[in-house]
Amino acid sequence: MSSPDRVSLAFIRLGLLIALIAFLVVGTDFLLTQWITGGARPEFILGTAAFIAGISVGLFAIIAAIGLAVSAVLALVQRRSPHGPA
Numbered sequence: 001m002s003s004p005d006r007v008s009l010a011f012i013r014l015g016l017l018i019a020l021i022a023f024l025v026v027g028t029d030f031l032l033t034q035w036i037t038g039g040a041r042p043e044f045i046l047g048t049a050a051f052i053a054g055i056s057v058g059l060f061a062i063i064a065a066i067g068l069a070v071s072a073v074l075a076l077v078q079r080r081s082p083h084g085p086a
Contacts (some may be wrong), residue, residue, distance in 0.1 A: 004071040008066065011067020
């Protein structure tokens with residue numbers, strides 16, 4: 001596997017891990033608070049969960065996009081290098 005592919009895969013895995021952890025940490029705090037207090041309707045709790053999931057997906061997309069950009073630059077540098085891939 002080439003180094004640009006490894007970089008891309010590493011960023012995608014990192015993004016997935018960070019997004020999952022962020023959803024669990026933020027989601028459990030907000031959702032359990034809403035559920036335990038009983039002050040929120042189920043529709044509101046579901047909407048909050050969907051909102052937190054959307055933020056987590058966005059976080060994953062940002063991290064994956066950064067990884068793909070770094071991978072593309074690395075591939076370009078390797079193609080222009082007279083010595084070939086390192």
